[in-house]
Amino acid sequence: MTRVHDMGGRFGDGPVRPDPEDAPVFAEDWHGRALAVTLAAGALGQWTLDRSRHARECLSPKDYTAFSYYEKWLGGLAALLVEQGVVTRDELAGRAEPAPSPLSGRRLPVAAVPRVLASGGPTGRDGPTPRFAVGDRVRAMRPARNVAVPGGHTRLPAYAAGAVGEVVLLHGCHVFPDTNAHDMGEAPEPLYTVRFDAGELWGAPERAGDTVSCDLWESYLEPVA
Amino acid sequence: MPHDDHDHPHSLLPPDPALRVKALESLLEAKGLIDPGALDAIIxxxxxxxxxRNGAQVVARAWNDPEFRARLMEDATAACAELGFAGRQGEHLVAVxxxxxxxxxxxxxxxxxYPWPLLGIPPGWYKSDAYRARAVREPRQVLAEFGVHLPEDTRVHVWDSTAEIRYLVIPERPGGTEGWDADRLAAxxxxxxxxxxGLARVPA
Structure with missing residues (x-):
């Protein structure tokens, strides 16, 4: 039901290794390059943020685990470029001369970089009236899944599936990733922050009273009497 | 439909990741799809x-300006925009x-x-499997790996950023900083x- 990226609560990953505060932002030169190529290619407007996340999530578990962070980005980018017909497999493999692209008019020019980075891509939209209010108790759907697309993109982490929590924040309506990742439209719906007691999620929490909150769309939730 | 492509396109590129980026960049440039100058500007x-340092300015202001702090807790997106911090991966901000x-x-x-306009690009550990897997189940053990040991009666609230809401933690203001200006606090x-x-630094 889940994919490899949905790892919250997993055992066995070993210690976290903090970086010094003053470590370089990009540990290797190619890391910055990978980030920049990904952002510049995204600016061509051929896929949504949700679709690009799904492309990374669709790496095989073996690749996802073996790849470093920016290798995952490159893997996702290569898949999107081919799926959208922006490049051909032969071009990618160096077996064909690169053909001029009809999308070149959408190229991100250097002068537009500050504006594009500063404006971002807000996901707030007008949409339906929220069904839940702050303080309401809700249950997260179980299993965690994209209801319309088997194996599709979703933002309900598996560890929260079936758990009961309390709505602590309302964020208005936001683009629904489960549809937006799959060319099914933005379908905006209310987004909530739901707080779960750690004992509800893990059975034996590190300390009673600790909590974990997730940002969850209304479709993921049902009321609890 | 999901794209479980077992002949994944990345396998067509060179195995070395630095060369893989180079190959993608050269191809997209040759097709007229990226401006190398734009890549330099993004980097x-x-x-x-x-x-x-952006986020530190927000925190320092919150520490010594109660009205700003109130606006920040009410609507962090608007409050951070007052200081000029907004944009990609920080379109919807919440301060805790x-x-x-x-x-x-x-x-x-x-x-x-991660809230890019406030904190930049996340450090390697934030993107690691170990942090992603463990922060929700065993936050106190993870904190200990950062050298942070909380009193037993302090509750831990973990925020898993599963949507486009980006969270900024406002750390506790260290004692002995009464009367400090925002620049001194930000340090x-x-x-x-x-x-x-982590916790904010304690003045020497």
Whole structure:
């Protein structure tokens, strides 16, 4: 039901290794390059943020685990470029001369970089009236899944599936990733922050009273009497 | 439909990741799809301009300006925009405040969501499997790996950034800083203290 990226609560990953505060932002030169190529290619407007996340999530578990962070980005980018017909497999493999692209008019020019980075891509939209209010108790759907697309993109982490929590924040309506990742439209719906007691999620929490909150769309939730 | 392509396109590229980037960049440039100058500008932005000093200014202002603090807790997106901090991966911001009773800590278990306009590009550990997997189940052990040991009666609230909401932790203001101006306070605010895996520096 889940994919490899949905790892919250997993055992066995070993210690976290903090970086010094003053470590370089990009540990290797190619890391910055990978980030920049990904952002510049995204600016061509051929896929949504949700679709690009799904492309990374669709790496095989073996690749996802073996790849470093920016290798995952490159893997996702290569898949999107081919799926959208922006490049051909032969071009990618160096077996064909690169053909001029009809999308070149959408190229991100250097002068537009500050504006594009500063404006971002807000996901707030007008949409339906929220069904839940702050303080309401809700249950997260179980299993965690994209209801319309088997194996599709979703933002309900598996560890929260079936758990009961309390709505602590309302964020208005936001683009629904489960549809937006799959060319099914933005379908905006209310987004909530739901707080779960750690004992509800893990059975034996590190300390009673600790909590974990997730940002969850209304479709993921049902009321609890 | 999901794209479970077992002949994945990345396998067509060179195995060395530095060469893989180079190949993609050269191909997209040859097709007229990327401007190499734009890539340099993006890298320069996140390597030198947008980073945790932005978030530190927000925290310092919140510490010594109660009205700003109130606006920040009410609508962090608008309050941060007052200081000129907005944009990609920070379109919707929420500030959460540490106190003697509660400690907040931020993670993105599904990927690596992080408030770029305030903190820049996330550090390697934030994107690691170990942090993503463990921060939700065993935050106190993870904090200990950062050298942070909380009192037993402090509650830990972990925020898993599963949507496009980006969280900024406002660390507790250290004692002995009464009357300090915002610049002096900002120097005490570390990146990790704004993720919740650290505390603000204590004045020497």
């Amino acid at each position: 320069d932005t996140y390597a030198h301009k947008v980073g945790p 405040e540490n106190t003697a009773e509660t400690h907040n800590m931020v993670v993105c278990t599904l990927c690596s969501c 005490l605010v570390t990146r990790d203290s704004m993720i919740g895996t």
